[in-house]
Amino acid sequence: MTAGKLLTDAERRLTEAGVEEPGQNAQWLLADAMGVERLRLLAEPDLPVGAAALKKFNKGLLLKEQGLPLAYILGWQDFRGLRINVDERVLVPRPETEELAGHAADFLAGRKGALSALDYGAGSGAIALWLGKRFPALRVTAAEKSPRAIACARENAEALGLAARVKFVRASTLGPVRGPFDLIVSNPPYIPSGVIPGLAPEVLSEPKVALDGGGDGLDIARMLAQQAPAKLKKGGALLLELGGGQPGKLLAAMPAATWKDKKMFRDLCGIERFLFARIK
Ligand SMILES: C[S@@+](CC[C@H](N)C(=O)[O-])C[C@H]1O[C@@H](n2cnc3c(N)ncnc32)[C@H](O)[C@@H]1O
Structure with missing residues (x-):
């Protein structure tokens, strides 16, 4: 059996099963099974x-x-060039979160001195690991x-050889996390x-604790906006990924006396997705 024929059959099967991007999924699965680069399958059917x-x-x-x-x-997901191993214990990192990490890096690159950052809800x-690298x-x-x-x-x-660089804290609020940080x-x-x-x-097979943000989705984000001021250095920033429409709602509730x-x-899809604010 050739790769090309298998891919054609597999794409049809995945389409019938209602899988999104059936062709790409089939290619990744076959490339992984054969231990070859995905693009090689296309070049050599x-x-x-x-x-x-x-x-x-x-x-x-x-x-x-x-x-x-x-x-x-597959057991892994690429995250800005880092191979992150994933399974049912964690959410699969999304492309939007790669953008979030990019914004985090842009902010840190502009700060001076000994820098510290907190990744809250690290999954x-x-x-955390990409920023550490x-x-x-x-x-x-x-x-x-x-846990x-x-x-x-x-x-x-x-x-990834980063164990000595990252401190892990079990927490369900910012209370047990020791700051102060340049960035949360x-x-x-x-x-x-x-x-x-x-x-x-597909999404429902990911942990519910990674998805469920409460009634309006903002329970954890609101807690972070309330508690972050006590954990940030002067001029430090809170940077959040949220759902469409949520950043504006939360920003409106963040007092101008505290935040600038x-x-x-x-x-990249044009959705208002990220919230940024600095502590005064
Ligand atoms: C949307 S996932 C993000 C995971 C990872 N940072 C990423 O972007 O792929 C949210 C994470 O927050 C964790 N979480 C949920 N409630 C939390 C809370 N109250 N305090 C800390 N972490 C929480 C979940 O277990 C999950 O790992």
């Missing part, structure tokens, strides 16, 4: 596929048809409520509770 690769591919295809996120099947550790002198803290997520983030830190960055759970049951099966430079950034 006549590449023969051995029995072991075929077995692995069929297993992955079945899981994908059942609605499992591709990253859980797989993607943001990007800024070798940065002191990084990763805070997280879920299972902390275990995953620690494993990632070790795999967070991609908190921000989906309104009532929306959760209607989410796609209040801004929203749009994501």
Whole structure:
């Protein structure tokens, strides 16, 4: 059996199962099963596929048809060039969060002195670890409520040789987290509770604690906006990823006596996604 023929059949199967981007999913699964670069499959459709690769591919295809996120099947997700291992313990890092990390880096690059940053709700550790790698002198803290997520983030830190650089704290508020920080960055759970049951099966296979932001989705974000002033250095920033329409709502509730430079950034899809504010 050739790669090209397998990909055609697999794309049809995934389309019938209602999977989004069926072609790309099939390519990633086959490339992973064969241990080759994805683009090579497109360049060499006549590449023969051995029995072991075929077995692995069929297993992955079945899981994908059942609605499992591709990253859980592969066991990893690329995050700005870092390979972050993921499984059912953590949310799969999204492209918007890569943008969030970029904004975090832009802010830190403009600060002077010994810098420290907190990634709150660190999940797989993607943001904390990428920032740690990007800024070798940065002191990084990763805070997280879920012990299972902390275990995953620690494993990632070790795999990436960053374990000595990141301090992990189990927390469900900023109370136990020791500052002060130049930056508190967070991609908190921000989906309104009532929306959760209607989410796609792929999203529903991710931990509910990573998704559910309470009634209007802003429970954790609001807590961060209230508690962050006590944990930030003068001029330090709070930077959040939120759902469409949420940054404006939260910014309006952040007092001008405490915060300055209040801004929203749009994501690459044009959605008002990121909240930024500095402490006076
Ligand atoms: C949307 S996920 C983000 C994970 C990761 N930072 C990323 O961007 O891929 C939110 C994370 O916040 C954690 N979390 C939920 N409630 C929390 C709370 N009250 N305090 C700390 N972490 C919380 C979840 O366990 C989850 O790992």
